[in-house]
Amino acid sequence: MNNKIIIELRNIHKSFGELHVLKGIDLSVREGEVLAIIGPSGCGKSTLLRCINLLERPEQGQVIFDGKNLLEKGIDINHIRARLGIVFQSYNLFPHKNVLDNITLGLQEVLGMSREEAVALAKEQLARVGLADKLNAWPSQLSGGQQQRVAIARALAMTPRAILLDEVTSALDPETIGEVLAVMKALAKEGMTMIVVTHEMGFAREVADRVVFMDQGMILEEGPPERVFENPTHQRTRDFISKIL
């Protein structure tokens, strides 16, 4: 990890109608850092991640990625999104495309690669998540864990500067959670910048450089995993951690 800040959120507010979901979030992430976000259901973790690549548009605040405020006019959000991978709980693979084409679509249509370049890179990324042999499979033929690894490969293929993972193991069978966590650990080791919303406290503890505890649309507490897990300063954090461990 170096010291360069790659993602910075300043005073992010987001509402859905009357519901004020994010209430002034400040957060910065350094290059190569693994940040885990934990917190009770409905506290706004997914909304926060989705605000980072502007799948949701905050109505107040700044989202700074690589020195640029993404909320400013004239930003090419499509190219930013390509460099800011996100992986969802429900994988969201394209069911009408085989594994290979799930990955090449963005490479060809967003990054403008030739078919040959795209295929070569896609194969490389599939090997990285241990699915080199599933190139021609349909998503519907894969297990949940395999589909999620394809989704990770799809995000990685775009050579993102950072990747956002939203509870990527919560929809998986217990047997396949491990294979996805292993891929995430390997990525962390390679120095990938990651923001991970997770209920896997073991993973957060072992892999994260920093843990953020969110509650009711605010960041209540943050720090190194040992401190947040062993020695939380807030009662809310303590309650949450004792419930989940």
Added chain:
Amino acid sequence: MFDDFLSITIKYLPRLMTGAVSTIKITAIGVSLGFGIGLAVGFVRAYRVPVADRILRTYIDIIRGTPLLVQVFFIFFGLPNFVGRPIPPLTAGIAAIAINSGAYFGEIIRGAVQSVHRGQIEAARSIGLSWFKAMRHVIWPQAFLMALPSLGNQFIISLKDTSLLAVISVEELTRNGQIIIAATFRAFQIWLLVAIIYLIMTGAAAYILGRMESRLSRYVYR
């Protein structure tokens, strides 16, 4: 009465076939235009584009709430009063088929687009695809597959609907049948032949659509 069944058939079949070819042409052009209208209508309505959505809903209500025959009469006899010059029957007929099928295609496509899982557009946008590319490469192929049976159904309905254009003397299959009967008084035989030719056309369409469906849905059940 049926002694020269065969000779009459041989004599008039070419004329019926000419009619059938023009039925196919009218259907192809009318339905293609209608499909284009339906695509625009379907996407605008699925994503509730303000104002346009209201206007298109009115269009759909009008088309679905009035008989096709009235629509044909309105375009052929009514509109000329308004534009100040006659509209050729073929043009009016194709326009009627296009405008009519467009409304139905629009509703089918809207439903199909809306039923594609929300996560699909998010996944597509999040790898950096523009809205248009996301529609083209991710949403539309899935919506199209879902809509295909209904689209095919509407195609066949529109093919049969072209027979109504006989009333404004478009020389398609039905009209040619009428003309032959006027000359031969062979109503039973000629209508039978006309019906068989329609059956062959709709049967072929259904067969091709079925093949397309099973080809495209190869990933669905595995």
